[in-house]
Amino acid sequence: MAYLEMINVNKGFGPATNRTEVLTDVNLKVEKNEFVAVIGFSGSGKSTLIGLLAGLLKPDSGQIMLHGQPVTEPGPRLGIMFQNYSLLPWMSVVGNIELAVKKVFPKMSGRERADYIQTYIDLVSLTNSEYKKPHELSGGMRQRLSLARTLAMKPEVLLLDEPLSALDALTRAVLQDEIIRIWDRDKRTVVLITNDADEATLMADRIIPLTPGPNATLARNFAVTLERPRDRTTLNFNPEFKKLRNEITRFMMSVNADARQLRVEDSYTLPDIEPKDLRPAI
Numbered sequence: 001m002a003y004l005e006m007i008n009v010n011k012g013f014g015p016a017t018n019r020t021e022v023l024t025d026v027n028l029k030v031e032k033n034e035f036v037a038v039i040g041f042s043g044s045g046k047s048t049l050i051g052l053l054a055g056l057l058k059p060d061s062g063q064i065m066l067h068g069q070p071v072t073e074p075g076p077r078l079g080i081m082f083q084n085y086s087l088l089p090w091m092s093v094v095g096n097i098e099l100a101v102k103k104v105f106p107k108m109s110g111r112e113r114a115d116y117i118q119t120y121i122d123l124v125s126l127t128n129s130e131y132k133k134p135h136e137l138s139g140g141m142r143q144r145l146s147l148a149r150t151l152a153m154k155p156e157v158l159l160l161d162e163p164l165s166a167l168d169a170l171t172r173a174v175l176q177d178e179i180i181r182i183w184d185r186d187k188r189t190v191v192l193i194t195n196d197a198d199e200a201t202l203m204a205d206r207i208i209p210l211t212p213g214p215n216a217t218l219a220r221n222f223a224v225t226l227e228r229p230r231d232r233t234t235l236n237f238n239p240e241f242k243k244l245r246n247e248i249t250r251f252m253m254s255v256n257a258d259a260r261q262l263r264v265e266d267s268y269t270l271p272d273i274e275p276k277d278l279r280p281a282i
Contacts (some may be wrong), residue, residue, distance in 0.1 A: 080153030
């Protein structure tokens with residue numbers, strides 16, 4: 001049994017008369033301390049998938065299991081980091097982290113809690129910014145704060161919902177390295193949602209494409225066997241990296257082209273009509 005599993009999961013939205021089936025027959029197995037990246041195009045259902053894993057959404061059918069127990073609601077065992085920071089603007093760096101820590105560790109003393117919070121502030125390189133509010137932080141610093149808050153809850157699984165997509169290329173690269181460094185130091189199970197083949201190949205142990213929606217599902221697995229630690233400055237010259245990245249990119253373009261063709265064919269499918277519907281309009 002895998003540590004984290006999705007078993008025959010289906011999820012759609014809307015009334016029966018106008019329903020969109022977002023995910024269909026999704027099966028996923030993630031081993032303990034494995035770093036898995038799910039890659040997909042915009043609108044394919046990636047955020048729906050991560051919401052299901054976090055317990056924020058309930059599947060229409062199928063099961064999500066963590067360590068053999070059903071995931072039926074959000075909780076501290078599953079830490080999620082969103083792309084939009086989700087910080088409380090009136091609270092400082094310390095305050096945003098403290099709110100989560102108090103919820104998960106209510107019996108921790110004030111002194112112990114302060115030291116504990118400072119450990120995570122230092123871990124994500126926000127030292128000397130403890131009492132700044134989110135509006136006083138850069139985008140990269142806000143995402144570091146979001147990461148620190150999530151890690152401080154000591155989740156068994158870290159769910160990353162395209163957390164770096166809104167950042168500039170240089171800040172994104174720095175935070176990719178930070179996440180890898182923290183994961184390498186304090187191993188835990190990670191599921192990263194991304195639309196970037198380079199990011200997935202740099203960070204993950206395994207990459208799983210999500211086919212375009214509606215009725216999206218997980219496709220074949222791509223194992224990343226590149227040695228760790230991975231040096232981004234030399235990866236572009238690594239033939240194994242280039243081969244894997246190109247293979248994933250070609251696969252994604254192929255499934256996207258297939259999905260577009262199906263949509264075109266569906267648009268030319270005429271509905272069944274009765275003879276009475278053929279009378280001319282008046």
